[in-house]
Structures are given as structure tokens and as C-alpha cells.
Amino acid sequence: MPSTDYVKQIEQWRTQRLARLTAPDGWLSLIGLHWLKPGANTVGSAADSDVVLSKGPAHLGTITWGADGKVRIALAEGSGALIDGKPLASAELLDDGHDAPTRVSFGTASFYLIDREGRKGLRVKDPEAPTRTHFLGLDDFPVDPSWRIEAKWIPFEPARTLEIPTVIGTVEKYPVPGKAVFERDGRTYEILPVIEVPGDKELFVIFADRTSGKETYGAARFLYTPMPKDGRLVIDFNKAYNPPCAFTPYATCPLAPPENRLDLRVTAGEKKYRGAGH
Structure with a gap:
């Protein structure tokens, strides 16, 4: 491959890399990573929550990591949060080992469940994250x-x-x-x-x-x-x-x-x- 063509190919690859990184749902949009404990975990921006979100409703709901290994969420009344875009009261959370993990959204932010060698946590994203809006x-x-x-x-x-x-x-x-x-x-x-x-x-x-x-x-x-x-x-x-x-x-x-x-x-x-x- 001629050198000029090769340089263009790499430059095109780098342009695509930058687009993926800076996408609204890309890595720069992360605003939180919260590990769950077995059993019930209250979630919200209130300081007394087990999982304290940096933004969102004071009391979003409760996430329960059951003895069966499944993780379920029950939204608090009036939280305004959506589960996969729907106003559901509760649901099982599918983790990122699935093609489409369950996404809980609130305002511009959202989270989904991740599993890392048996540890379960919430990955929180927001396209308005400072890491994205102030990217250099x-x-x-x-x-x-x-x-x-x-x-x-x-x-x-x-x-x-x-x-x-x-x-x-x-x-x-x-x-x-x-x-x-x-x-x-x-x-x-x-x-x-x-x-x-x-x-x-x-x-x-x-x-x-x-x-x-x-x-x-x-x-x-x-x-x-x-x-x-x-x-x-x-x-x-x-x-x-x-x-x-x-x-x-x-x-x-x-x-x-x-x-x-x-x-x-x-x-x-x-x-x-x-x-x-x-």
C-alpha cells in the first residue's frame, strides 16, 4: 500500500476512534461506578442512600441483589425514572453480559448493571458529563x-x-x-x-x-x-x-x-x- 494511502487510512481510523469516544453514550459520558452489596441497596442522590448518585432524584428506588443471583429494581413512587424507556414500577436488571442490558434513565442520565468477575455494580452515564463537555x-x-x-x-x-x-x-x-x-x-x-x-x-x-x-x-x-x-x-x-x-x-x-x-x-x-x- 502506498505511504500516502496508508497515512489516510490511519487518519480515517483515528477520526472514527474519536467519534466513538466522544459519542453521547461513549466512555467520556461516565459519571459514576457504584458497587452493590448483596441484598437491598437504596439508590438516589440523597446522602442517606446506600448508592449515592451524583445527580437524579433524591430517592430513585431500591435495587435488590437476590440470593438467586438476580438483580431487581423497584422504583420509588414519583421518582420519574424510566426502565428501558417505559414507566414501569419494577423489573429485573440484565447486566452488560447481555446484548441489551436494562437501562434505567432519569433526566439526561442513566445507569445499567455491570458484572465483573462476580462483582455487580451500576455504571452511570450522562452526555453532559464534564469529561465529555470539557474534552481536550x-x-x-x-x-x-x-x-x-x-x-x-x-x-x-x-x-x-x-x-x-x-x-x-x-x-x-x-x-x-x-x-x-x-x-x-x-x-x-x-x-x-x-x-x-x-x-x-x-x-x-x-x-x-x-x-x-x-x-x-x-x-x-x-x-x-x-x-x-x-x-x-x-x-x-x-x-x-x-x-x-x-x-x-x-x-x-x-x-x-x-x-x-x-x-x-x-x-x-x-x-x-x-x-x-x-
Whole structure:
């Protein structure tokens, strides 16, 4: 691919990345993350609530995490909240493991249930979030075609499992179908891509490098690759981007595992967010 076409392709990808990030329902819209306790949890903006929302009705309702593992909500009378856009009095809350988690909305804000290794919480979003309305934009390294690397692909038979810690202290297990081996400046490096969701048509790479914590975000950067073909895996570090936790304290991001901490300065992709205040 000619260099000018390649640069245009990366610039188009970055434009789409920015659009996803800044969408009304994107990662910048997060305004809260509240973990539930088993049993009843009162929810509202009143200070005496078990879950204190930063905005919304003083007494929104009660969320009960039952012994059967199901989570249900009963709205307080007069709360004005809607469940999936309907004025229901109560409902079971489906978590984000479902294609369409149940959404409870109030004013411009809303929340839905998330499950993280058995911990259940409320992810609260609002398109009027300060992180979105005061967003300072993204900074990237200049596009450099040399960082589009065709690595040697060594499959694992059977697939291995990689334990990846998260910013909230949990550990997530991902299948690793193989390893990518590449050379840069005369040295050899290895990286372990994972399968994020069964059936995915791409591989997910969570990595850190010698720029992490300096020019780039310290915890990790993400990128996706096409599936390996003919014993090769294309890793395009120009498409490396910051995880949600680079922009908000309310995300639950995986961190770069030791296996993917490269002793290499990857001067490609997204730089550290200059508006980070957490």
C-alpha cells in the first residue's frame, strides 16, 4: 500500500476512534461506578442512600441483589425514572453480559448493571458529563508505516490462558491462541494477543512499553489485529489507543500483563491524554 494511502487510512481510523469516544453514550459520558452489596441497596442522590448518585432524584428506588443471583429494581413512587424507556414500577436488571442490558434513565442520565468477575455494580452515564463537555482532544504520534509490523505467528495447541489484572483489583482470564514474534532495531520481541469475546474475528492486544507513564498512558494501551494468516500476524501500533481508564476513574480496564510489557519505545499510536485529572 502506498505511504500516502496508508497515512489516510490511519487518519480515517483515528477520526472514527474519536467519534466513538466522544459519542453521547461513549466512555467520556461516565459519571459514576457504584458497587452493590448483596441484598437491598437504596439508590438516589440523597446522602442517606446506600448508592449515592451524583445527580437524579433524591430517592430513585431500591435495587435488590437476590440470593438467586438476580438483580431487581423497584422504583420509588414519583421518582420519574424510566426502565428501558417505559414507566414501569419494577423489573429485573440484565447486566452488560447481555446484548441489551436494562437501562434505567432519569433526566439526561442513566445507569445499567455491570458484572465483573462476580462483582455487580451500576455504571452511570450522562452526555453532559464534564469529561465529555470539557474534552481536550486526542494527541497521537505521527503516522509511521514502520510500526505496521508483520510478526511471525506461533500458535498454541491447545490455546493457553492469560490472567490479566484490572484497575479495580479483579483478575480476568482470557484465552491466548498463540504468540506474535517480531524484530525491531535488531532485537526480538514477543507479544500475547488474546480472544476478548468467543467468536471474535479479531485479536485483542493489551500492552505497555518504555513510553508508558511518560509520553503514553501508564497502565496500558490497546489495539486490535486481524486474525493471523499464513503464519503471520499484522500488528499496527499506529492504531494503539488509550483504554477508557485514561479518561475516567469510573472504568474497569484490564492492565498490561507482564508478558506484554515490551522493553521497547513504541513511538506510535495515541499519546497520554493531557486532560487526565485522576
